[in-house]
Amino acid sequence: QVQLAESGGGLVQPGGSLRLSCAASGFTFSSYVMSWYRQAPGKERELVATISTFGRTTYSDSVKGRVTISRDNSKNTVYLQMNSLKPEDTAVYYCNARRYDLDQNYWGQGTQVTVSL
8 A cells, every 4th residue: 555654844934944754655655756846725725846757857936056855765755855944835745756657646645834933
């Protein structure tokens, strides 16, 4: 059974940091492109960051320079280190695993990040 379990969300003040984790099970983690998405209230889900199976990373313009995505294939876990957080970063953050050649796409349940005084 495929599972993606996000953790690490919470309430943080502007300028603070959070580290999100996503623990994967039920599939060959190292063969999947891993991404973090987020969805703010009333908005569409948007891509935040992606890390390829080779470790290549890409970021949305809105978080570039403040966020780092990484993966540990030995732990089947992907991380999102977020620094200099802003109120507009407030959203539910979702972990995504995708394998394009097999047309497989998995989602976690999400973790809430709230940036506020």
